[in-house]
Amino acid sequence: MSATPSSKSACLQELIQRRDKVLAVLHPPTAAHARIMERAGCEALFVGTGGVVGAYTGLADVGTATMTECVTIAGWIADSVSIPVIMDGDTGHGGIMAVRRMIRECIRAGIAGIRIDDQPIEGKRKTQSAGVEVVPLEQAVARYRAAVDIKNELDPDFVVMAQCYARDAAGGTLEDTIVRLRAYREEAGVDWVQFESPHSVDEIRAARAAVEGPFSFMKGKLGRYLDLDEHLALGVTIAWYPGFTHHVTWAALWDFMTAFQSGGVKAWDAFVESRRDRPYPTPQVPDEGESGARQQALEQRYFASGDRRR
Secondary structure, three states: OOOOHHHHHHHHHHHHHOOOOOEEEEOOOOHHHHHHHHHOOOOEEEEOHHHHHHHHHOOOOOOOOOHHHHHHHHHHHHHHOOOOEEEEOOOOOOOHHHHHHHHHHHHHOOOOEEEEEOOOOOOOOOOOOOOOOOOOHHHHHHHHHHHHHHHHHHOOOOEEEEEEOHHHOOOOOHHHHHHHHHHHHHOOOOOEEEEOOOOOHHHHHHHHHHOOOOEEEOOOOOOOOOOHHHHHHOOOOEEEEOOHHHHHHHHHHHHHHHHHHHHOHHHHHHHHHHOOOOOOOOOOOOOOOOOHHHHHHHHHHHOOOOOOOO
16 A cells, blocks of 8 residues: 555544544454445544454454454554554553553554553453443553553554543443543543443533543444434544444345355345446455566566466
8 A cells, every 4th residue: 555654643643633524433344344445435444352353363352362463453454455544452451561562563563543441451341241340540541651652652643542431330420431531631641532331412522521632432322323413513523333344244144145045046146136236346456465466567577488387
């Protein structure tokens, strides 16, 4: 791709600071899907440990994926597109030195940003699961400061996002959540904060009013996803839509496989006919990438006769 790692992080910084249009962040199940999503107009992508890394490893989103697995998979996806990719850093995969290494590896892999949770490493839970806990505020701030300091040393444009789980933690309140969101932004200096589980639109409105800078929220207990215009009306210019792409691809595959079990190749023929007037892109490697066309061009360069069998 033509964009360099540093320019991708700078692009992400511009996108999260934008105020006139909502940035919709979606999750690419694979690098191939990421290429299709980019062609369809996506501006930034998120590689989650559940939907994306879990799809490759078969592991649940409960802290079982390693840092190197996450960086490897997110790096593949980042390398396949020209738009910025954000990686799920879970709880940092260790103490402050592990956090520093994770940021270094992300920057080296061309990843533009990272999301880090404030859950404890030992008891990391899947989002919206029972038993969610958060680490003491001082420990969380130290985790985020470690990430911010190393990114400032290596690539100041690299985006560090703090995700706060305090609302659904035992005894958690909106007030606790706002205190943490402000501390992560003002004391730790993260670029962006995310409210993991708002219980109402009024809670989003209150958190947005209390926190300056890039801010987003997950669906939480809202009951439905808010649309882009609803985000903008709340003064929120980043929309987080984690599951859409996964559910769409799962459903499409299920529909085809059940049809195949009963009809065999007729299921494929029916699919082709149904798409006759609705063409769709296939995620080919671009010619400037490690493509078949590039292979042939390099063979012409490396083998004088053009015949690699000699």
